[in-house]
Amino acid sequence: MSTHTPSTRTERDPLFGGNAGMGSEYLEVRGLSVTFDGFKAVQDVDLTLLQGDLRFLIGPNGAGKTTVIDAITGLVPATGKVNKSGTQLLGRKTHQIARSGVGRTFQTASVFEELTVLQNLDIAAGAGRSPWTMLRRRPGVEPRIAEVLDTIGLASLAEVRAGILAHGQKQWLEIGMLLVGNADVLLLDEPVAGMSKEEREQTGQLLRRIGAERTVVVVEHDMDFMRQFATSVTVLARGRVIAEGSVAEVQADPRVQEVYLGTTAAAEYTAEIGGA
Numbered sequence: 001m002s003t004h005t006p007s008t009r010t011e012r013d014p015l016f017g018g019n020a021g022m023g024s025e026y027l028e029v030r031g032l033s034v035t036f037d038g039f040k041a042v043q044d045v046d047l048t049l050l051q052g053d054l055r056f057l058i059g060p061n062g063a064g065k066t067t068v069i070d071a072i073t074g075l076v077p078a079t080g081k082v083n084k085s086g087t088q089l090l091g092r093k094t095h096q097i098a099r100s101g102v103g104r105t106f107q108t109a110s111v112f113e114e115l116t117v118l119q120n121l122d123i124a125a126g127a128g129r130s131p132w133t134m135l136r137r138r139p140g141v142e143p144r145i146a147e148v149l150d151t152i153g154l155a156s157l158a159e160v161r162a163g164i165l166a167h168g169q170k171q172w173l174e175i176g177m178l179l180v181g182n183a184d185v186l187l188l189d190e191p192v193a194g195m196s197k198e199e200r201e202q203t204g205q206l207l208r209r210i211g212a213e214r215t216v217v218v219v220e221h222d223m224d225f226m227r228q229f230a231t232s233v234t235v236l237a238r239g240r241v242i243a244e245g246s247v248a249e250v251q252a253d254p255r256v257q258e259v260y261l262g263t264t265a266a267a268e269y270t271a272e273i274g275g276a
C-alpha cells in the first residue's frame with residue numbers, strides 16, 4: 001500500500017501492483033545470478049515489475065542492488081532470464097537493450113555539460129533514429145521534446161548549458177533523456193542522493209508523473225523518500241531477495257529488520273523507517 005496522502009493522488013499515479021491487465025507492459029526477471037570471480041553478488045533473483053508500479057529496491061551496502069540493474073541492462077554478464085513484455089533481454093548487447101526501451105541512470109548524472117538542456121534531449125531523442133529521420137527534422141522544439149521538458153520541469157531552462165544546472169536538475173535532465181529515447185522501463189540508481197529536501201520532493205513527484213505509464217525501479221538508501229513514494233518494495237541482502245511487498249509489509253518483516261541493519265539495530269531501523 002502506498003503512503004501517498006489521498007489528497008495528492010491522481011488517477012494517473014502509480015499504484016501497488018501496477019496496472020496488471022490487458023496491454024500492460026512488464027519486466028519479468030527470473031533466476032538472475034551474477035558471479036564476480038567466484039563471488040555470488042546476485043543469486044537467483046526474481047522480480048516481476050508491472051507498468052504503473054513504482055518499485056523501490058532497497059538493501060544494505062553491497063546487497064547487489066546496482067548489480068541487478070547492471071545485469072538487466074547488459075553491463076555485466078548474468079545467468080537467468082529477463083523478459084521485457086515478451087522480449088528476452090539477457091545476452092543482448094547494452095545498446096540493443098537500451099533500444100528495446102530499458103533506460104537507466106547512474107549514481108552520478110551523465111549529461112553533456114557543454115551542451116544546452118535542449119541539445120542534450122535532442123541527442124538522446126536522436127539516438128534511436130535513422131540519419132534520414134534526423135535530416136528530415138523540422139527546426140524548432142519538437143512537441144515530444146517540449147512535453148518532456150515540461151514533465152521534468154526544465155522548460156524555462158531549455159537553452160541553459162547543462163553544466164550550470166543544479167545537482168537535482170541534472171538528474172531530472174538525465175531522466176528526460178531516457179524519456180525522449182522512449183524508455184518505458186526506467187532503472188534509477190539512487191536518484192536523490194545528494195539532493196536537497198525540496199529537490200527530493202520534486203523528484204518524487206516527477207517519478208509519480210512518469211511512473212503511472214511506465215515501469216520504474218528506484219535503487220535507494222533514503223528511507224524517508226522510499227516511504228513517501230514507493231508503491232512497492234523489494235529488499236535485497238547478500239545478493240538475494242529477502243522480502244517484497246508494500247512499504248508497510250516490508251517494514252514489519254522481521255527478516256528485513258534483522259538482515260537490513262542487523263539484529264541489534266533492528267529496533268532503530270523500525271523507528272527509522274516508521275514502523276510501530
Ligand SMILES: Nc1ncnc2c1ncn2[C@@H]1O[C@H](COP(=O)(O)OP(=O)(O)OP(=O)(O)O)[C@@H](O)[C@H]1O
Binds near residue numbers: 041063065
Ligand atoms: N565489477 C565488480 N567486480 C567484483 N565485485 C563487484 C563488482 N561490482 C560489484 N561487486 C561486488 O558485488 C557486491 C554487490 O555490489 P553492488 O554495488 O551491486 O551492491 P549495492 O547493493 O548496489 O551496494 P550500495 O548500496 O553500496 O551501492 C558487492 O560486494 C560489490 O563489492
